[in-house]
Amino acid sequence: MHRKTAHRIARVALALCLVTASSACSNIEPWVKPYERDRLADPIMFLDHDPVSTSYMYHVFESREGARGAEGVVGGGCGCN
């Protein structure tokens, strides 16, 4: 049950990664303009506001659970400040 779901998520994530990466060669007009990213730049949108705390909590969970990896909360914020 878990294995099937895990494989499904892996396939979806990989497909999305590959599609996004492969489309890097084409010219896609940004559909969210820099001046429209004020909400994304709000600190409440930072998934990893405190890296030292995030790192510690990874340690707490990974020390006591069998799973590991892919918990990095990529993204958050607009990269425009």
Added chain:
Amino acid sequence: MRNRLLLTLGLVATLWTATAEAAVLPDERTDVLYHRYEGDNITIEGPSVLVRKNVGKSVSVSANYYVDMITSASIDVVTTASPYEEERKQGSIGVDYLRGGTMMSFGLTRSSESDFEAETWSLAVSQNLFGDLTTVTIAYSLGDDVVGMSNDETFARDVARQAYGLGISQIFTKNLIMGFNFEAITDEGFLRNPYRSVRYLNDDGATYSYQSERYPNTRTSSAASISGRYYLPYRAAINGQIRGFSDTWGITSMTYELGYTHPWRDFTFSTRLRYYTQDQADFYSDLFPRVDFQNFLARDKELSTFTSTTFRAAVAWDIGTDGFGPFSKARLTAFWDHILFDYENFSDLRVEGVLPGEEPNFTFEADVIQLLFSVWY
């Protein structure tokens, strides 16, 4: 022992996270954290200090010093060993180099304790695309550890580890950002805890004995996650994450997270619910039918079938948004996480007077406290 292998992976993940927000250097800040974990008669506490500073306009350097002071009388220790105290110290340095829309990050982490030495090198490259709507990150880390035994100075076994990561951060709308992560990790070497034992049923059927664990010398795992964060109309945010995991030991797991963040005046309140469910490794058993029952033997509860449920409450106080002494701003944050571990096939051997295999399943609750003081400059 496996527990201690994993902190460096967490640090690498954090490095990856930092680079995933590329195109700007990370904030210049210093964080001083006090952490305390208490559960299953284990107390682990200590400081963690992270300093980050820019050098010129395109380089950011960071250094972290982390200490775990451990006092343990856990169920593993009580049933098969003696209570102990120990200290683990860890230092790491990192360099981020920004050039155009590309961020390159290098890191080195070393940790040391009485029976374990670890060293991990890491490298990550992030590239912004499509007007900074998309960030693609590729990460790699290489670790070399030495496993020892506190009661045998001649005992030393190596572990080599490599981790490969691919991540995408994508802005979808003015209010929604999502992340996709994939990470494969391979281990080779001495992967078990040298102190832990499995139990097996004696011929009389009414008692049991112990023998050392035996693990495979290799392990390869893959994990994939999808996460998202959405800005609500009244200035608040909800976030969620789903992660799937499987490895060559037969462990499969799913992790689900849902969180909410709400600012009010100079405070930011946040809460989170995390649910983790796992199926056991192929060679795990709570009670083997006889000695040397199979090639590989494990009774580590982290390889069993179980769930963990975590509730978080946190509050951050922006002390000086317009300046705090010589600093541009300061923040004080308190985190409290309450975790319930519920094991499905790991028995509580402290219960006596029942036949082997009929003991109740083990369960315990843990509290994790963090106090964090941060300044920006």
